[in-house]
Amino acid sequence: MILEGISTGTAIGLFAASGAILTGLHFLRSRYHRQPVITTMFWREALKNPQRRLLTGKWSSWLSWLLTLIAALLLLLALTEPAITAAGIEKTVIVVDAVQPGDVYSAAVEWIKKTAATDPGSFAVIAVAPSPVLIKKFTERLYPQRLTGISQADTTAQLDKAIYLAHTLLLDSGTAGRIAVLTQRGLTAASANGTPVIVINPAASRPAANIVNAFHTTTALELLIEQHGQTGQELVLVMKYPKNGAVQRFSLRAERDGFNSFRLPANARGEDAELQLELPGGKTAPARVFLMPGASVSPxxxxxxxxxxxxxxxxxxxxxxxxxxxxxxxxxxxxxxxxxxxxxxxxxxxxxxxxxxxxxxxxxxxxxxxxxxxxxxxxxxxxxxxxxxxxxxxxxxxxxxxxxxxxxxxxxxxxxxxxxxxxxxxxxxxxxxxxxxxxxxxxxxxSPLTGLSGWIFAFALFAFAADAYLYLKNRNP
Amino acid sequence: MNNFPPEFIHYLLNLNLRGDSRGGMTNHGHHRSPHAGTSVEFHDFRTYVPGDDLRRIDANIYQRHKKLFIRRYHHFQEATYRIIIDNSASLHFEQERFHAALQIAAAVAVVLLNHGNRVNLFITGEDTPWQLKNGKQDIPRLLQRLDNITTDSGSDSRIPLKHLRAGLGTHSVTWVISDFFESGDGGSFLEQIRLIPGTLIPVRIGKAADRTPQLTGNLQLVDCETGNHLNTVVDTTVIREYQRSYDRFINQIDVFARQSGAHHYMIDSSLPDIARTVPVFPDGALTLN
Known part of the structure; x- marks a missing residue:
């Protein structure tokens, strides 16, 4: 069974949390202590007075209705997890090459989950295994289970078709965008009908500390290296140019833990340079093929x-x-x-x-x-x-x-x-x-609306609903 | 619980009956009718008119004055005294309430019997009354039977109206000893006794605290008589409304008593045995008029 709206784990967690809250409310609510009296005839008359307790008397039904609406709205917001996307964020179609070794593909999936979680509305996902499969539209949530289990090997991914499909998605969305291709194989096409293509090489698995984790280039000669562990150590970037056999070496120094950005030299532009990182201790990160995308700004x-x-x-x-x-x-x-x-x-x-x-x-x-x-x-x-x-x-x-x-x-x-x-x-x-x-x-x-999408608002919702329920239950006929 | 301790019985036996009661045991009632009638007590003379009973002509006056006068006598009407004891659950809510009701009933009955009157005692929920016809001789039997009414036996507020309305003379006095709260079937106790002919004397059993309940907070109020519950948050506003309702209720009983030509007595069951009877027996006497 697959839950389309929320994952099974989330559903179980939601049920457990709401059950705990409702149980807590059940025991902590304002209880009516049983009090035998000789007669209730005077109390009934006292409670009939409409001027008493305007809020809970005259307006009680409206208040209850309002609470119910608020509860429903909060439930909707909590489950849909809305986010406000700033203007100017371009949409991206992520094309993931599923014809890769399992650990590499898993790393790519993890990268997608991490990236798409930040702003789901800006991303669409296409998996290629070997034919393109639309995993997520711009308007959908990302269901990671759709990505798992489709990895294949010993075949050729139809990346060209996937990039064409991605371009179509961008055209349908009516906005400019980019295509990010997650693959370890080389791509000859620098762009798809003018749409910039970014090639990202996923690392096979998360390495131990002090080893380069992610190593990829972006649209404009920038090199992003994710490295965890000791900072300040020297990395050597080797750029090989197959066309003329030239080799350049650059010394890089990671200044912080995590992502570090480096500028690539100018003469790498327009050429299929092979990039390789020499790591401390003589280790070498896998070679990456760098493709220069088309410029997207007026120079x-x-x-x-x-x-x-x-x-x-x-x-x-x-x-x-x-x-x-x-x-x-x-x-x-x-x-x-x-x-x-x-x-x-x-x-x-x-x-x-x-x-x-x-x-x-x-x-x-x-x-x-x-x-x-x-x-x-x-x-x-x-x-x-x-x-x-x-x-x-x-x-x-x-x-x-x-x-x-x-x-x-x-x-x-x-x-x-x-x-x-x-x-x-x-x-x-x-x-x-x-x-x-x-x-x-x-x-x-x-700016994700974390305040609306977080668990705390889901809890608030159930608190509201429980409050309304208790109020109606204990209301006098 | 002994409802009638010796000192209380001694107190009862020394209570007096105020009014026109003659005391003693007769087959007639002891209320003098304003109409001259056929009883044996001389009243006055009046001039003979044709058609008068010749046997009533006073021969002595005729012999002395050669005039015809008719002897007239007082007409004594037999009065009916009845006591109704409310045996509903509300009076059993606290033991002292029903205890007080029994003591008041005993006190009224003892005074009436002690002065040679007949008393019919009605217990709500019972179809037939206790008929006490033998004056003082019935007092021990009365007290014993009242004492046998256990405090946890009550649950019925039905009044045997059939017996109360049948076989009455032209004059009756009925003491209704109750808290007068709504009965279990939702009806008003007052509405029931309104159907009883004759003079009705409401004797209300209660406590001073009934008007000022010391309750507050979230309460589920359970009616001891009906078992119905009412959820409410009791605060000063609710208490104020409660007291208004309570005052209206007391006023209803007052109006009812005035319409019946009687007083409305309030018995505080929280007082000691003798002290609680004082409203009905001011100065140690029961007033019939």
Whole structure:
């Protein structure tokens, strides 16, 4: 037997909890102590007076009816678990490849349950085993039991059909969205009819402490690594480019327990790079194929005149909100050198080594002979230009992006949240990272009505119902 | 429980009957009728008119004055004294209530018997009355029978109206000893006794606390007579309404007694034996008028 509305365990728990509450109310309710009297004729007349106890007398039936309605409403809210989704959250169709080893598939299912639980209305789920099966519409709850038991092996998942189906779902919903594919196999299609496709590689199982748990990329050159255990240890990201045989190594340092975000280098864009993490102790995380999805934001076109290769150029190239161009005519922003100071239309960015490690920026307007002098921005970072790995520093990337857009007089694309300056939360909207994939960001966009959907309101409901029941039961005829 | 301790019996035997009672034992009642009649007590003379009974002509006056006068005599009508004891469950709610009812009934009956009157005693729920015709000689039998009514035997409030309405003389006095609360069938006790002819004297058994019940909180009030229950939250407002209802009830009994040409006596069962009889026997005497 499958309970469609709530799971069996939930039903049992609800019954047990409500039974406990009703039992408690039964023993704690206002009891009427039995009192023999010589006659009740005077009491009956006393209780007939309509002016006595207006609330429980004249309005008793209305009060009882109102309580019943409230109880029914609370029951509905408690069982449907509504959530308010902030505007701007794009819908996502999760395509899970069920033709995978069982433990990998289980990890994918766990990831779906965790992700879809945050905002069920933003997610649809399609399983591919090997044909696409619609598991959850946008308007449905996620029933995890539909995902279990369909895993297969030794066949080929029809991911293309699933992605097509996912695209259809997004079109039907009438809103823009994304497709997230959970698979360990490589995908050649970067997008489905313009819909960005995110490839997420589920880990086989939750590893022990200090081992990389999740390792995947998102839409815009961001690398999310979930690692539990000791922080501050060094990870080495190896990027191999099969087309030209090039290999790049980047040193990463997880700063907190759980998810850490890293910027990928700019020259990974558009290529099928193979990513591999070298873990402490010589261990190596499984290789992942990185696919660059299509840009989803209108880029800021920038011409940079500084000699290449420049660390600033690499950094700007890695920012998805910025497109570099060599044509000054189509540039929204031209970054020149010190020699261009006299050009009134140019912006100037000076890279100035600073004595502090915290990146910062500023710009100033100079008035020269009645004209606005070139805007000059200063990027202060003592490590700037010394190593390409600086591009993977999200704090610095965020600072540069902020400076560039500020100089151009344009707002940052997306809803910049600087509640945690320099952290992933600040840069994520700029990079157009799907908030749901980053719990820290997601929490700022979605406000589940936990107060209405929690157990406490279910309890309140039964308390109301029990109260109404007791009231009616003990009401005098 | 001994309803009639020796000191109480001694007290009863010394109670007096106030009014026109002559005392002593006769076959006639002791209420003098305002109409001159055929009894043996001389009343006055009046002038003879044709058609008068010639045997009533006073021969002595005729011999002396040569005038015809008729002797007239008092007409004594036989009065009927009855006592009704309510044996319903409400009077058994507390032992002292029924105890008080029996003592009042005994006191009234003893005074009447002690002065040579007949008394019919009715117990609700019983079809036939106890007829006490032998004056003082019936007092021991009366007390013994009253004492044999156990306090847990009562449950019936039916009044044997058939006997109460049949065979009456032109004058009757009935003491109704009861709490006058609603009977088990939902009817009013007052409505029942209203059907009894003659003078009705309500003797209400109660307690001062009946008007001011010391109850509060959530209570399921169970009627001792009907067993019906009533759930309520007793607070000062409810008590106030209760007292209004109680006062209306007392007023009804007062009106009823006045209409019957009698007084309404309230007996507080919480008082000692002799003290509780004082309302009916002020100054140690039962007043018939």
């Amino acid at each position: 800021l076109t920038v011409k940079i005149a500084v000699p290449a290769p420049s660390s600033l150029q690499i950094l700007l190239a890695s920012l998805p909100g910025i497109r570099l161009t060599a044509n000054e005519a189509e540039a929204d922003l031209v970054i020149g050198t010190a020699a261009d100071k006299n050009k009134a239309t140019l912006l100037l960015v000076d890279e100035q080594p600073a004595s502090v490690s915290v990146p910062s920026w500023r710009h100033e307007d100079k008035i020269i002979a009645g004209k606005v002098a070139p805007k000059t921005g200063f990027i202060l970072n003592k490590s700037l230009g010394t190593d390409a790995s600086v591009c993977a520093n999200p704090e610095f990337a965020a600072a540069v992006a902020q400076l560039i857009f500020d100089l151009a007089g344009k707002p940052l694309p997306g809803n910049i949240d600087n509640a945690e300056p320099g952290r992933i939360a600040a840069i994520a909207p700029l990079l157009d990272v799907l908030p749901a994939f980053n719990p820290a960001v997601f929490e700022k966009h979605v």
